[in-house]
Amino acid sequence: MRRLAVAALAAAATCLGHAAPATAQPIYPIPDADGFYAAPSDLAAFQPGDVLRSRIVPTARFPGSTVWQLLFRTTDSANQPIAAVTTVLVPPGGGLGRPLVSYQPFVNSLGMQCAPSHSLFDGGMREAPALNLLLARGWAVAVPDHLGPTSADGAAQLGGRITLDGLRAAERFGPAGLAGSKIGLAGYSGGGTATGFAAALAPEYAPELPLVGVAMGGVPVNLGTLAHDLGASPNRLFGLGFAAMMGLEREYPGQMDLSRRLNPAGRTLRDQIANACTDEIISAGENRSFSDVLDGPLEGDSSTVRVLDENSLETFPGVPRAPVYLWHGEKDDVDPGSVRTVTARYCRAGTPVQLDIIPGADHDAASIQGAPRAFGYLSDRFAGIPAPGNC
Template identity: 60%
Template sequence: MAAQRSTRIRRRQQRSERHTAPEQTLSIRHSRARRAGLAIRRLVLGISIAGVLALGNTVPSVAPVGPAAEGDAFYAAPADIGEYRPGEVIRSRPVPAAGFAGSTAWQLAFRSTNSRNEPIAAVTTLLLPAGDVPDRPLVSYQPFVNSLGTDCAPSHSLFDGTMREAGALNLLLTQGWAVAVPDHLGPDSAYGAAQLGGRITLDGIRAVRQFAPADLEDSPVALVGYSGGGLATGFAAALAPQYTPELPIAGAAAGGVPMNLGRLANDLGARSNQLFGLGFAAAIGLEREYPEQISLDRVLNPAGLALRDRIDDACMDEIVDVAAGLSTAEVFTTPPADDPAAAPILRDNSLETFAGVPTAPLYLWHGTADMISAEPVQQVAARYCAAGVPVQLDLIAGADHSAAILPGAMRTLDYLAGRFAGTPPPENC
């Protein structure tokens, strides 16, 4: 693990050297300072304009660039990946459970399916609390990865100290529950491809339940996630009745969910926004997952092409820092939601417009002061309620995206305990 971590650090340093312009002397670490955001914006625009001037009046067409290749062979798909069943374990390994005292940790590579219905290899990390308890409850926890580099995936961040949500996992483990943490963005780190995240989440649960050393074959299952992780959680719940009807999903909890990607893009990009990079990164992730339908070359201006190249292998903090203060008009010639080719993809990856409906009880929470609008969350909850799904929706008064995390997470513990105990689910439909 130490050698692999050194390789990832060296790769990130090389990426930084490749992307950093000589004249860039300001620090981009203070992303919330307006001065830094404006300086970064001028830098990105300046590099792009200089490139255009050097080429005359031609704007280069730049092919989309994926993340740096994962150097660990554990993640690789075997040549016969198509012969594996969805959720079938390809290989497994024990890993040190640093930060999770008393727990045992495993990583499983398994077969899943991407949005083009092609077989892929995906990875989940399984944490088992102390004690030999067969068929203990299993929680699949989807973190908010919000990144474009494979070295930002949970299977790495869980153990290198960069996952902000690690403490929440310990809360689940202290309940005696097993916890699976999938790399739900997939092998190409396709951030924004929410249906893919749902499939990988469900196939990861299949893999864990058939993994003999874990003894979870008949375990009841719950799904949990916040923000981008909540989006993967929501899609897993909505896909499960058709995709994994055999899984005994007792309930799901998701908070701060961007239920409509097109609306999110508009909310983050209509004007200068410190979090603009997250919406922009989602466009890159969707381009990776749907290369035949989405080509950002058609809709990015020179500044946008430069920005895409700058963050093509970046983790969340870097993405936010580099694009702080930008807006859609500064990097796009056509907003993604207005692109005829992209619009259907945005709809297919938005829970508000996805036809699938969960059958498991659902707990949703959202801050009323969240930059991500609560209105689509209310619309989704109403539609699920009309279909007979028990939904409990909590709107956290006055809470923004960050402040809503803790109160909803604490309520989630009680909610999941009730679902595993088989008590009637609360609802306010």
């Protein structure tokens, strides 16, 4: 099934026939007009996690907390230096080495205005009010723009690197007072994917970070399976899969060769959502399928398969060392079977994993039902309580 699903997206990205000219390029978002986000010319001189720029953000949305935004150096999927932003929220009283949670929101968007560093404050992030629950526990919170400087939706390994380097930046930023803080990771859906990759990359990419626990839910652990489920036939969420293909093409130009393969309807959809946020993407792609946007017969491509494997937790070889809490709805459109497969692999490697399949819950319901358990799990890890497991 995994091979068939991967082939479906590989084929979608590499179909042959009456395609657009071979010179077609990825469609990148309109750059952020705020100069704070611009990378400095000497970016390569900095190390991953180094703070390049900082500012305080006045806001009434997080009462009593101090909120900073940090521009920091990180690394893209081609191992090239890039700049990214994380928003760091510290409860009243200052950092004091208190626990630090990196929360990765479910951002399935292509426009820079949809990034968490904007949506936290303009009402666009539905999860934003819940962060006050974490702050009320006395935890500091970091919220990275984990899609990066081109809003590369679907580029999950990039999201993991940005998350880890954002934590390095938060700990290195003296005014926050978080040096040496114990760290937890949390996220749901697309944010859960970035969370999972941060956990899997951490042992080699950022082994110095004191990561004590990981909580992730509703995670699409195999992009090929997800693409097959959303695009083989008309689906109300087709736009999300199409946007992920666009985002991967931004991060892997010349490997995810989407733009050259689109038919006129596909190019229209691509242009329509190139700077869109989640709701607009879903609306624009509602009840479409790959056959509606691609021209010609489907044929697989090895570079596309490689990109998908690099960004799917089911096929990525890295394993978290920190204890993991995974939750998933029994009725989720994202296949729970693949989540069980990933859990089994982590268990065989010796990682403590607690997997909760929530009876009767779909994707939306599971996000609400599992969150209190996830935060309780992290609280126990911060307290030094041995991690449970049901391997």
